[in-house]
Amino acid sequence: MRDGSNALSIHIVDDDEMVRCGLARLMRSAGHSSLSFADGESLLTHLHQAVPDCVLIDITPTGRLGIKPQERLRARLADIPLIAISARDDEETVRLARQLGARFFFHKPVDGLALLDAIKWVTGDPAARR
């Protein structure tokens, strides 16, 4: 987007290494670059250094993010497109995703092509909007 190509920088947050690895590979197969984080805390730290085009975040009900990191995260992610992924689809999880400002909510196991389309959409790729 910034350099005219459709290669994006994606940040992935998931506590499961296997999931992170799969999603990262999916991003790479679509030509995107990605960085993986085990939790929101480490994402926050890294956001100071580089701002991604999109964040994929795994939502868990009680979050275990803690109230403060959650609020900081919300503040910090306000201008970054956010896509939520979760193994659960109960009310609490969905509410949490909404609070964080997620533009899309995907249920695990997530369809890769749909996810990639959603990334295109939220990053404002004109081709996708058409």
Added chain:
Amino acid sequence: MPGLNLIDVIWPMMAATSLTLAVIFFFIWIHLRAQRDYLAFALFAVCVWFYTFGEWSLMRATTPEAYGDTLRWMMVVVPIGVILLAAFIRWHLRAGRDWLFWSVCGLRLLGIPLNFLFGANVVYSEITELQQQATMFGDSIAMPVGVPGPFHWLVNNLADILLVLFLADATHSAWRRGDALTRRRALLVGGGTILFFLIAAGHATLLHAGLASSPYLISISFLGIVLVMSYQLGFDVFRSVHLAIQLRESEQRMELAVHAARLGLWEWDIERDVFWANDTGYAMFSFLPGERVDFDRFSQRIHPEERAAVVTAVHDALANHRRYEKEYRIVLPSGDTRWMHAWGQAEYSASGKPTKLLGVVLDATERKLAEQRQDEIERLANRQRDELAHLSRVAMLGELSGALAHELNQPLTSILSNAQAAQLFIARGVVSADEIGPILDDIVKADRRAGDIIRRLRRLLKKDDSTRQWLDLNEVVSEVLRLTNSDRVSRGITIKLELSPDLPPVYGDEVQLQQVLLNLLNNACDAIEAVDALPALTVRTVCEAGNVIVSVADRGSGIGAEDMERIFEPFVTTKAKGLGLGLSICRTIIQAHGGRLWAENRQDGGAVFHFVVPVA
């Protein structure tokens, strides 16, 4: 012949006493043939009777010839009496050296022919005159003057010395060997006999040597011996009568007990092949009173399925000198089936052949039926417990569905994204093994993980009969932790494991024990989240005094004192969802394993649940 005086009274009286005792003990012996000492005593007393009369007539002898003749016949009776005395001691005290006994017998028997071959008798070869000596009773008695016989010292004196030695030796060995009763016997019979015999023999020797001048007074000593012997024998008879009375009383008590206990007493005479039983015994087997029952007839009553086993048990007991004990069913002519419990003990002949099998039999039907009912109730209770355990397992897994979905969705997500990544690579023409290889590896890995979870779930959900096996409880802990691992990770709950490395195996139902652990872990996680406590659990296993203890500790708010026991009751719960069956089922499961499940509060906050399962 002077008129009647004391001698004419005393000697016949002594003779009569001996004869009376002889008759009494002869009749006792007829009933107690095995007691040869009674016979020896009776015959000895007869000898003393003869001898006493002989002595009396010696005193009244008028010519040396008559005196010598009488003494000759007396000297036939004396050896027999001495031999009987020795035999009595031998049989009564069951002691005495053989060679002494047979020497006495030989010498004394030798004296009998010598008595007839040399001179007047064996004591005197010739009696030259009779002196009439006045007595204090105012009459006179005959006293012989004569030449001692040549063999007198050999067959009489030497034999007497040997007899005293024999008596002393027998008394001594009986004393040393015996209990209080035998010692009394030795002292009284042995000691008394020796004393009286020494007096008699000493007196006779003095007379024969001419050192004393008096008539023979040996019968007095002999009567003493007779009295000592009969006193002891009489005591024995009294004792056996007393024992017989006691035995009868104890038999009566026994009969009463047997009757009250409805015990059948039986006895199988093996040689004659005939059964005896008391009335209860006959009635138990529906035999007519007095009916002749042999082994065949008895075994026809036994249930056909058990006949061979009973016969084997009987033969085994007889052949191996073992106690016979068997439980078997019998079929009565009425068609009723009853359970019998029989015990028995065999008796054997000297050659080791079984002669008798005697014992008791008890109708065990009521007990058997009660046992069967008890078994049935227990089986039913076990089945209900297993069913309830299964139901609550299913319910619990339902409550855990969110966590379990997470557990499965993680590997599925990984598989899907990897596979789609591969498709995209291929679509873009990137088909390098470097790229595709790791993708496939990860897919396989994730698929296995999902498979494992499904397998564990299926085992928990399966409704099988409880199966027990040897289990490592550490392994049970690990299995359960793996099932909900990623859920806990995503909830940020860490587990501290303190597993004892050398845990002995316990015998139990793996699925049910997993259920208990899953339940305790789940409760602990909920307790932590309820109060937003430090998200750390500790799971500990230890072996203590033959028990394996598993503990799950949390840092939640702990348990209120009033809830400490109540939480184990069914339908008691502190949670919004859930039936409250979990802990009550857990406790039932652990109790069925012979163990215990309980809770306590930690000093530094939080609760800890322990369960203990005995090893073996």
